[in-house]
Amino acid sequence: MNDTAAVPAPDPKAALGTSAAPREISVGDIFIEFLLIGATSFGGGVVAYLRNGLVSKRRWINDKEFVEFLAISQTLPGLNATNMAILVGDELRGALGAIAAVVGICLPGALLMYAVGMAYHVHGDRPMVTAALKGVAAAAVGLILATTWQLGRKSLAHTYDVIFIAITVLGVNYLHQSVPRVLIAVGLIAILWYHPRKSDKEGAAR
Template sequence: MFTTSLRHNVSFTEALLYWLKLGFISFGGPAGQIALMHTELVEKRRWISERRFLHALNYCMLLPGPEATQLAIYIGWLMHGTLGGIIAGALFVLPSLVILIALSWIYLAFGHVGLVAGILYGIKPAVVAIVLAAAWRIGSRTLKNGWLMAIALAAFVAIAIVDVPFPFIVLGAALVGMIGGKFAPDVFKVGGGHKQANVAEESGPAIIDDHTPTPEHAGFSWGKLFRVTLIGIAMGIVSWSMLVAVFGKATPLVQMSWFFTKAALLTFGGAYAVLPYVYQGGVETYQWLTAAQMIDGLALGETTPGPLIMIVAFIGFVGAWTKTVLGPESLVLAGILGACVTTWFTFLPSFVFILAGGPVVEATRDKIRLTAPLTAISAAVVGVILSLAVFFAEHVFKLSQPLMQWDVVAIALAAASCIALLRYKLGTISLLTACAIVGLVVSSFH
């Protein structure tokens, strides 16, 4: 059961206010969001110990889906049960959804206005730099030896040149990790994602400390596992059936619901890793938006708090708007519906994974396994992210054009952004603000 200190020191209202605050300040992608939670929950508030935090994070990284969101759900669930997990996850996502709906409307209604076009011109090269910086950061932590570098290179070649579907790359990497973990375990040892500071000595024990007993609601039982899983699956099926009943089976909203459910089950390694798959479906297969709009959407997603995978809300808004799913008179309402549908089906699996699987995780706190497949998948993700950077660079810099028509200003701005991110550790929002200003200035001379 909950200890007395846990029950009294962190009230449900206090936790709710924190998760709401996090939803509005969680910039910087998954790495930045995890760092925010670590600083606040482990170091300052001492709600959870370093070891328990990292244990939860390791398992969230093993799951498909946005690991920062799942980590918030996990901690909320561990502290206040199922309702606590739902509130933590929902408040982590909702501010971003509302902001992106507003930005998507502005983009479609006024995107060709000089001011908006100038801002986007400056932000796009920064996005290329942000993706490259993400590949560098993940690669520097993950690619510890030649074997892991080879996996990353193979993944890059597979997706960028051979055009292997992303799910097969994930499965192939996991298989290599399983085999390698058995025959060459030293190659696939996982390093910690955070510096192991001895916070307990400085600030005292955490409310959920290393040896705090698992609360009663987090205890494992097969009945609870099946019950939560079936409820989650039923919610997805009922939601999908309602869309089919109202709009028909072969319609954009129904296609989005099924596609983003699949995407949610394939997002190993975070949003950057699954974006090529989302691009293939959204741009090439279903044509909900254009390649240029996809890049613009990522630029907008980088400027908002919340998980980067929230770009799905932009895709849903643009797709429902352009396909006029509610008729030409209701474009804004259609866009809002599209954004909500894509968000619901993208994040529903994450809640099911944590609320159903959390007790399993707590029951295996001293038996962490499956790290070798995770290491191999993480290495492959580096190659996939690099392929995404190449794709964006080709469109933003106009590399498909003759050499003299390449966008030299955009290339220079991206190079400067890389230096600012990697050398001077400039924050994402500061970088995007600076690049937006540069974009306005440059556009004014065109």
């Protein structure tokens, strides 16, 4: 594990960006880049930071690959950020690359929240702190709604997807069904609804 930390500093010529020739990407490089993204992506929206770091800055993958990985990340369980780290890390350097990427992206936030959690445990019941946190929690609701809204506009195929969304929300919030039960039931119906059609095949074979 320690040898990843002993990786030499990046070649200064490569850092200048004068040559577009692909160079060997080490596990250490992967760890450092994901650590940077994990430490700077304040305010959610890690996906935008990932695209900026991996596609624009480092050019480790291109836009098409990025979108492909993102589609897989969103379909699979797991947070988009960690799934992307696994997929990109694996693509670049196999299993070790995947581990380096996911540890790198998680480490800064985990350490920060460990410290925040301890501070909150000690000072969390001060009136000023609870007052401020009431505002923080309300703002978080707005933030998550906005993120979900934007994700929905990008990833939904049809307007009648609203029906699947509504059934899912009803199932969890009003019928109080467990998340896995709703996921499997509505998920299966939705997948069957979008079953492969002949016209799709012809379109793809064109």
